[in-house]
Amino acid sequence: MKAKVRGIYATALTKLLLENGFEVVQPSQAIKARFGLPDNNEPPDLKVKDKHDLQGVVALGTGKAIEAFRTVLHENLDDVITRKWSVSVDGIYKGCIVGEDERKIYVKIGNETVGVLPKQENPVPNQGEMFVQVERKRIGRKTPVLTAQLKIVGNCAILVQNGRIGVSLKIRDIGKRAELYALGKRLAPEGWGIIWREPAAHKPKDVLESEVAALVEKAKLLAERASSAVAPCLLIEGLYFMSVEFPSVSKKKLDVLRASVTPTLDGHHFYKSCGGVVSAALEMAEKLLEKGQNRDTVRRLFEEQIAAEFPAEGMTVNVEHVKLSGAVFHLGQAVLEALNNSEICYSRTMKADGFYDGLGTAKEAGDKAVSKTRLGEWRVTTNYYSKDGAWKGAYININTPLEVYPNALRYVDLEVDVCIRPDGETKVLDMEKLDEALERGLIGKRVYERVKAEVEEILKNKPCQG
Numbered sequence: 001m002k003a004k005v006r007g008i009y010a011t012a013l014t015k016l017l018l019e020n021g022f023e024v025v026q027p028s029q030a031i032k033a034r035f036g037l038p039d040n041n042e043p044p045d046l047k048v049k050d051k052h053d054l055q056g057v058v059a060l061g062t063g064k065a066i067e068a069f070r071t072v073l074h075e076n077l078d079d080v081i082t083r084k085w086s087v088s089v090d091g092i093y094k095g096c097i098v099g100e101d102e103r104k105i106y107v108k109i110g111n112e113t114v115g116v117l118p119k120q121e122n123p124v125p126n127q128g129e130m131f132v133q134v135e136r137k138r139i140g141r142k143t144p145v146l147t148a149q150l151k152i153v154g155n156c157a158i159l160v161q162n163g164r165i166g167v168s169l170k171i172r173d174i175g176k177r178a179e180l181y182a183l184g185k186r187l188a189p190e191g192w193g194i195i196w197r198e199p200a201a202h203k204p205k206d207v208l209e210s211e212v213a214a215l216v217e218k219a220k221l222l223a224e225r226a227s228s229a230v231a232p233c234l235l236i237e238g239l240y241f242m243s244v245e246f247p248s249v250s251k252k253k254l255d256v257l258r259a260s261v262t263p264t265l266d267g268h269h270f271y272k273s274c275g276g277v278v279s280a281a282l283e284m285a286e287k288l289l290e291k292g293q294n295r296d297t298v299r300r301l302f303e304e305q306i307a308a309e310f311p312a313e314g315m316t317v318n319v320e321h322v323k324l325s326g327a328v329f330h331l332g333q334a335v336l337e338a339l340n341n342s343e344i345c346y347s348r349t350m351k352a353d354g355f356y357d358g359l360g361t362a363k364e365a366g367d368k369a370v371s372k373t374r375l376g377e378w379r380v381t382t383n384y385y386s387k388d389g390a391w392k393g394a395y396i397n398i399n400t401p402l403e404v405y406p407n408a409l410r411y412v413d414l415e416v417d418v419c420i421r422p423d424g425e426t427k428v429l430d431m432e433k434l435d436e437a438l439e440r441g442l443i444g445k446r447v448y449e450r451v452k453a454e455v456e457e458i459l460k461n462k463p464c465q466g
Contacts, residue, residue, distance in 0.1 A: 001023070001062075002025045002044045002046070003022045003023070003024055003025065003044055003065070004025055004044035004047045004048065005017070006028065006048070006049045007057060009057055010031060010048075011258045012255070012258040013254070014027075014031055014034075015257045015261055016254075016257055023040075026041060026044065034261050035261070041199075043155040043156075043199060045061050045062050045064070046059060046060075048069075054273040054275060055246065055273055057246075058244070059242045060089065061239055061240065066241075070084065070242065070441060074443075074445070074446065075444070078249045078253070079248065079249040080244065080245065080246060080247070080250045080444070081244070081412060081442055081443060081447075082244050082444075083242060083324075084241070084242040085139065085140050086110060088234060088238040089134055091134050092132070092152075093107075093109040093110075093133070093232060093234055094131055095107035095108055095130060095131075095146075095232050096108045096232050102119075103120075104117060105117040107130065108231075109134075109232050113144065115134065117130075117132055117146040117147070118147075121147060121148050129231045131226065134146060134238065151195075152215045152218045154197075154214070155199055156200040156208055157200060157215060158194070158195040158215075159212075159215045161192055162193070163194075163195070164193045165195075166194070167180050167195070167196045170198040171196065171200070176201050183205065187212045221236065245326070246269065247411070247412050248400055248411075249400065251269040254268075262290070263289035264286065264289075265282065265285055265289070266299075268286075270403065271306075274406055276309075278309050285302040309406045311336055311339070314335070315336050317334055318330060318333055318408040318409070320408045320409065321413055322411065324413070324414070324443070332348055332351070333348070334348045334409070337370075343374055345372045346371050347368055348371075350369065356392065358417065358419040358427065359421050360393075361393060364386065366386075366387040367385065369383070369385075370382065373402050375402075378450060379396050379397060379458070380396075380397045380411065382395045392422060393421050396418040396419070398414045398418075398454050399412060400412040414434065416431055417430060418455060418458050418459070428459070434448060434451055
């Protein structure tokens with residue numbers, strides 16, 4: 001399988017993919033130099049690039065390529081989280097209309113998935129059913145955007161239902177545009193138009209003819225399945241999308257992979273994910289390493305340069321509690337009580353009344369939550385106190401090791417909690433959610449077993465109350 005990789009994780013992921021049977025295509029100049037790769041403009045089965053928050057990557061590819069990528073990640077990275085979208089990008093579905101409003105029609109395309117179709121497309125439903133396609137808009141969101149204007153997508157050509165012949169604006173050569181337009185007129189099947197994509201400009205005519213023939217076969221298959229298929233169902237498969245989170249331990253493993261290829265400071269991917277001044281300083285530091293400068297000296301100068309960007313004891317920080325689903329809960333601002341190699345401690349004051357689920361006690365405005373962990377530890381222990389200092393119980397949250405960023409403390413919640421109630425009773429919560437996460441492929445066996453071991457250790461060595 002062929003993969004195209006870009007972004008701050010590109011070198012490490014290229015190393016990992018090459019070691020696991022992938023071919024890397026369309027490599028950047030840096031990747032070509034580091035791995036000695038030849039020019040290769042073949043279309044990829046898998047495209048990988050940075051997430052917008054730099055905490056991982058997003059991948060778009062064939063079902064087989066996405067699953068292979070997920071397997072490689074789970075087998076090599078201890079705390080990686082993979083979130084595969086349940087619908088097929090560009091997939092064509094026979095859906096059931098389940099509702100509408102002034103602007104949208106709601107179409108059920110899977111057992112638990114309902115997409116939205118803009119009414120401006122003037123679709124004509126057939127007895128509460130219709131054919132729709134998943135758009136490349138808002139990919140990864142809970143509610144996919146749909147279109148009734150169907151197309152069958154290839155690497156060089158797109159068949160468009162009831163469409164015309166078109167050529168990508170990225171193809172600027174007038175002669176090539178005319179040649180492709182004429183070829184499209186000759187090859188287009190009845191009821192379909194052809195849009196030539198940019199790669200078509202670099203392919204011989206026989207390759208383009210073969211691809212269009214394959215797309216026409218898909219169009220025939222769509223027509224055959226359309227009448228007999230029971231909605232909701234997928235008729236023509238497209239690509240698949242996956243969002244990947246690289247928490248603390250994964251970033252460190254990726255550092256090791258990158259360091260085997262090019263000079264790399266420890267913490268490289270963490271510092272790159274910080275962005276801004278920190279990322280820029282890292283680039284300068286590693287250029288010094290490439291020139292043969294002493295590693296210890298470079299490290300010291302780098303740390304001196306970025307020190308002011310990170311929080312210190314006594315400062316106020318944000319706390320980001322990331323769920324396996326990808327949702328980020330901002331737990332509010334906390335005072336950083338301690339930050340050293342042996343302990344990280346931060347405290348929050350509750351702003352409103354409520355209830356501490358699992359502890360069986362009321363939450364009152366003015367309560368204080370004191371959270372403690374250590375660098376590399378897979379848990380955060382939070383003790384709750386009333387305004388007058390009375391202990392209300394504790395939660396031990398099982399999570400990926402906490403990372404201290406310039407603007408926040410961040411970790412990924414691994415669903416399971418151990419709570420210690422005011423009467424001393426200890427209870428494990430949400431183990432079934434961990435089982436579900438493994439079954440859905442959000443986590444791999446490495447994470448699953450680590451969480452179970454963490455819970456067993458907590459129960460064996462019950463922490464002191466308060």
